[in-house]
Amino acid sequence: MSVTTGNTGGTRGPGRRLTGPGGPLAAVRTPRGAAGTALWAAVTLFVVLMLLVIVRLPWAGDLGMHAATVERLRHRLLDPGNPLVDENTPSPYYSPWTVFLGVLARLTGLSVWAVLRIGALFGLTLLVTGVWRYVRELTDRRSAPPLALLCLVLLWGSQVFNWSGFIGLNSLALTVAYPSALALGLAFHFWALLTRALKGEPAGWGVFLGLGALWAVILLCHQFTGVVATLGALGTLAGARAGRRAWLRLGTGILLGVLVLALWPYYDFFALFGAGGLEAIHRPLYQHLLTRFGLVLLGVAALGVRARRDPRDPLVVFFLLGVAVFAAGGLTGHYSWGRALPAVLVPAQLAAAVEVAGATRGALRNAGAALLAAALTFGAWAQAGVLGYAVGRHALPAPVAAKYRPPWTGYHWITPWVRYGDVVMAPVFPARQVPAYGAYTVAPGYPDFFLPDEAKRNAAVRTYFAAGSTRSAQLEVLRSYQVRWVVQRPSDGGLKPGDPGLRRVASGPAGQVLYAVVR
Template identity: 45%
Template sequence: MTGTLLARRTAFGATALGGGRRWRPSPFLVFGGLFWLVMSLAFWRVPMCCDFGQHAAVVERLKDDLLHPAHPMADLPGDGSAYYSPYAVAQGLFAKVTGLAGWQVVKLSGPLNLLVLLTGIGRFVRGLTPRPWAPVLALFAMVLLWGTRMAWWSGYLGLMSMTGNLGYPSTFAIGLAFWAWAWAGSLAKGLRRGLWPYVGLGTLCGLVLLIHPISSVAAVLGVVAFAASDRRAWEWAGLGAWAATGLTAAAVAALWPYFSVFSLVGDESVDWIHRQLYTEMPQRFWLALLGLPALWLRLRRDRRDPLVLMFALECAVVAYGWVSGHYTYGRILGLTLVPLQFALAIELAAPRPWGWRRGALAGATALGACVGFFQIQAGAVVPRALDPIGFDQPPRWPGYGWAVGHMGRGDVVLTDGYRPTRSVPGLGANLVAPAWPDASLAEEVRNRRLAAVRAYLAPDSTRAERSAIVRRYEVRWLLLGPDQKVPPEAVVVDWSRRTGEVLARVGGATPANAPLIG
């Protein structure tokens, strides 16, 4: 034993003096590092759009009051809002300490989230195979092998979708999910002893549950798949150890003071939004089916293969979402592709010589990756100025700094525009009616507020009706589309040269020279 240690030290010493083998970075360190740089820059060049404003608003509210934040989008209490996760609280604390605006913190979170994701992928794949190129192939399969129809949603990790959602909690949670799967894999192989590793895994699962509850469904299913692949789990001792993981996860989630994650079980308020996840599924995901042969080979080798079990469990949950009408479960579709993509990558990373079947699979995969890249994903990393073909580009929403710059912090804005309702709260203003359902606000109250906005903007509304709405909701500003008429009692303050939208002051609003928010 002593001789072995001395030999290792001698080898390290010889390397340090240049007399031994030099350290070489792994392929994943090289290509993963390049990917991190390119995607971070791609994410940074896309302006705030889609759900970005929602997450920036969460940081703004926590920056104002870390212990009792207001509703993310309205001048209302935020008690019970599931947006106030440990991840968001850490962002709010960072914003409070640094003085950065919410949107700046979300932008900075993108590269950090991507780092957690990449390291999680590397650790997970290395737990499945020692083949050095497998993590590289898994990464590129994950971002390219989707379909030929855009799949843009939080938690979907195609190249194009990542340009918008890298800064979201879902990306961080999925990165932690990969770490949880790697951890579960080491436990299933018996590489760790004692009860504490199971408790540690449960703590990590509980954290994922709090950060992004719907992604945690896929994360937990992956852990269950590894537990089922562990033959000791079918014995009393092994079953008790894995049960400690589940109990710890539940305890961590139950102890979080900002909201009760268990109250979200059975919540149907956002199912109608997610129904579209089930439309055009073949077009959105068919390239990932290239991994079916590889998954079939794994099944033939081992009927308890964790990737096979993970895929079966996740498909069952997605199917349940469709049959039951709880379409929110479709949010795990992006992670349902992971077993297919990663099984394919591991199969293709096998050392040569290859047989004709593996060669054909490699050729089909290369063709599929090219189709996915040039058909859908290329615009994510190829700027318009360097684009010789005209690839589809990520959304480029207009900014609303021109409007919010006239407002005081926390002012209430009345608008029904799709983009301003999702952007303005991220700059520190409040809406009369929040754009999304939230557990901290009863849905009937939100619907009543939406009806008030429609009534105010109706062409046949009277001045008395509009004044009553202004007083009831303490409205200070109107943000109107170019085709909407400005009420006679409102004072136009500014307008957007790009969109034609108009900002008008009502109800004793703050002066037009109020400090810029954010």
């Protein structure tokens, strides 16, 4: 079997192991010289920044969902039920990773927030080491891994874009505790292991079985990142030109992965193929592409260079597959397919780093390095507001503070009264946070494919808060769902302040009030 990689002159050949003074570990040494020192310093600053962010754990987006998931698993590991509402339904959020965190919380007695910080630290470690390891399989240039890490977090655009599975610096700061961050770290390790397994003579059966199991774990932890991992694996296979023996072993690994997916007890993975109702949520993925991702065009140019050298280059094929899925989603109105966009961004960002690191010395190399340095600097400035998640807004200079967007404040203020398992009536925004503290809400704050009465629950919440609803209809909703508490502002609607059906208990931020339901 022949193997070609289509990389720069610094790329390893088939079966070649980098050696030199100090043995094989010399291959992972950091780059030398002023440029190398600057790269290493930048990566160190990135890691320190992320560690400070993990300590503060800013809350935005889906963090409450993941906290609620761990909380349910802590209390009922084998049969946790729905993480958001008081129903015994499965949930795709019960992944191998959240089950592990639930076990950790159960055994240690640590709070869910402490456990999520531990998970974030583990996910960050996997991401950094995974990038490093994968890039080392693409090239032997010592400056490539740190440069690739910087490209992945900074080479984006002028407009900050936050979404799980997207690792722009600001987005990563808000999602580092999510399963998507861990899944992407595993994906980089998966690509690295697959690349090495296909070099020269294919690896043994056990390696490919392990790769199949790892592929299944990634898909179970975060389904969209699992799609990205699969597209990257297809790119690797195209570049490797695998022979018959490799395909047989790979097929066995795939069968094991499918078996793991089929046997996962917490939810039916294959039922997700019929999930609907996600298109409107994902439509923004197709908007403002140039301002959000314009700097990635440098990586697209680098991919063009690689494509001329080898049309089956793994990064090129990875990129083209990502473009195909993303474009198909936009053209057909399946906007949830836009979650494959990292399969477009990641190979381009990696290509920019690998090409600049591997360019021969001279004017072209200097020009490419200068252009990439300028783009990274611009990208860093565009996301400078992320510093506030590490040190707080008060410590930021005014120009940086203007870019900072404060995280959510949370609902810790209700915990002296609201107990685990209590049902709370709340509008959509509080419903995305309240379950993190152990309570349930009447309707889930997020779409739930496995909840059969989701539409009925959403209608009940609308009835309670609607201006035209009668008092009797509102009280019937509270009785039907055994609601014990209500979180609302005067502008939300609902029963009026002073109504005998409610008793004011506590006040929260932005005029919110916690009421006990009088039975």
